[in-house]
Amino acid sequence: MEFPKLTSLAHGGGCGCKIAPSVLQDIMASVPAGIIPPQLLVGTEASDDAAVYRLNDTQALVATTDFFTPIVDDPYDFGRIAATNAISDIYAMGGTPILALALVGMPLDKLPLETIGRILEGGASVCREAGIPIAGGHSIDVVEPIYGLVALGLVHPDQVKKNAAARAGDVLILGKPLGIGIFSAALKKDLLSAEGYARMVQLTTQLNRVGAQLSAMPEVHAMTDVTGFGLLGHLLEMCCGSGLSASVDYASVPMIPEAVQLAQQGIATGASTRNWASYGADVTLPEGTPEWQQKLLCDPQTSGGLLVSCKAEAAEAVLQVFREAGFDAAAVIGQLENGDPKVNVRSIL
Structure with a gap:
């Protein structure tokens, strides 16, 4: 059968x-x-x-x-x-x-x-x-x-690292690259390569155990993990909880190369559209931003990376913790500042 x-x-x-x-x-x-x-x-x-x-x-x-x-x-x-x-x-x-x-x-x-x-x-x-x-x-x-x-x-x-304990002047570090939702959509359409599937499984089964190590660092103020609401959604939760505004450098956000290619071909999940409809009013994108880039920032991540808010001077030490644990794509993607709880995305390519 x-x-x-x-x-x-x-x-x-x-x-x-x-x-x-x-x-x-x-x-x-x-x-x-x-x-x-x-x-x-x-x-x-x-x-x-x-x-x-x-x-x-x-x-x-x-x-x-x-x-x-x-x-x-x-x-x-x-x-x-x-x-x-x-x-x-x-x-x-x-x-x-x-x-x-x-x-x-x-x-x-x-x-x-x-x-x-x-x-x-x-x-x-x-x-x-x-x-x-x-x-x-x-x-x-x-x-x-x-x-x-x-x-x-x-x-x-x-x-305890609450998502509401971030501070103005903190930098934002993302532990895993974006694109898992796009991979899942491509898989359903039989458009995901064997290499892409292997990368998808590798990322989604990589335990974020570095969180326990980062919690012992006083320079780390807040953490959350990026999952179904996408990077922008979970960052906005941090902004709302902490009463801060965030700026994100699009060019610095780690993304899976094949997911970027698939997004450019129009592959996306329905959840990314629902996510943007839910919180897009609180996000500023540069004029002329293509829709596929917006969808990557709203892409629902399954078992996504940690989003860390820490003192700027501790960024390299935090990145070192990530790298030593095998999170090679971890990167500084932006910063937090005083202002209304919104996200401003800059440097769209």
Whole structure:
């Protein structure tokens, strides 16, 4: 019996199937505020990557969850990518993961059990790499395949890196290149090269474990990871939380060369369009910017890189941490300054 490709069973893939920022904001606006204990260091107030709950003077619990539909057809790779993406939120808060719970939703009438097992094996392999167990989870029978994790970690309360703690004068450093969403769109159209697929899997399964190391650097003020809302969306969250304006040098933003070529050919995700519709009013692009460049900046990243806000004089030390961990594309892409929470993009080529 021939079974369908994983991506054919999903209307979207990876972080590209996230609810658009403006729609999510409208939904959350109707949700009443819940209990906010004094131990809750990070909650929903700034659209941060994870919740942080103070346990004692030296430990805070970092808690997050992330799951999505397939971004690739190989079940093992899908499991690896989803798990890496979920754990990233722990690193983005400056924490070290301690355990995970699996979230599994599978169309049992469409997929063989062996395929589902390979997805879970892929996720487990990443958790082993991160040094944590999958200590439980939950599974349901659904129409589309869904996989992800609840991830828990620990961080010193004084080293929590909120996305709302950036300071004027900080420089912005991005750890991974953009283009994963465009690669996923090209894959669905059978336009992605074998080399492109290999690069896609390599980037999306590269753990952002440098976040725990960067959290110990006092010159690093804020961090987040770039995922479904694209670079501009997650940078705007940092700007709104910190009450600052950002300028981005387009020419300095690391991008995957093949993704740039595909974008120039008109390949993009629907999520990039929804992203721009949600926050484009708060972004200034140079006159005459081609649409494909705009879409790259809004491209939804699955398991994307860390976006770091740090003192300018610490930029080289932060880049060194990235490079020593194998993040060769890490680069300074802009800076933060006093002003309304907006992003100004300059130097469009």
